[in-house]
Amino acid sequence: MSYTPTNWQTGDTVTAERLNKMEGGIQAALDPFVVTMTPTAQDLSGTMDKTSAEIQTAYEAGKSIVFRVILGEDYFVDIQLAFAVKFPEQQYRNYVAYLFNTAENLLAVAETGGTDSPNNYTYSTTIYPLTPAS
Helix, strand or coil, X not given: CCCCCCCCCCCCCCCHHHHHXXXXXXXXXXXXXXXXXXXXXXXXXXXXXXXXXXXXXXXXXXXXEEEEEEEECCEEEEEECCEEECCCCCCECEEEEEEEECCCCEEEEXXXXXXXXXXXXXXXXXXXXXXXXX
């Protein structure tokens, strides 16, 4: 879910409901739901500090979701959630974020994986080397 702005027209009435919707959208943008991802494998896959159920609750509440991938003691990268996929056979969505690293010519994809487990704390990654256009 995401914030959908109101398309205001001349003559529209400002109501408490409309103002609260706007306030909620601003709050979601300023206060994202951060999922800290700690790599435990060479491919940077690993564990999360939030469960599948917690992520889904935040998503359904319209929160902005950020994956914070820990890369060192004082080094991390924040990646905005790109999309969520709901598989019919699984209760919890697969949440996906991706990062283009132009310095190393690669695309990294992190995803929680669709699951039936509300207590899933793991994520996987796929790293694609990119060939620059000549």
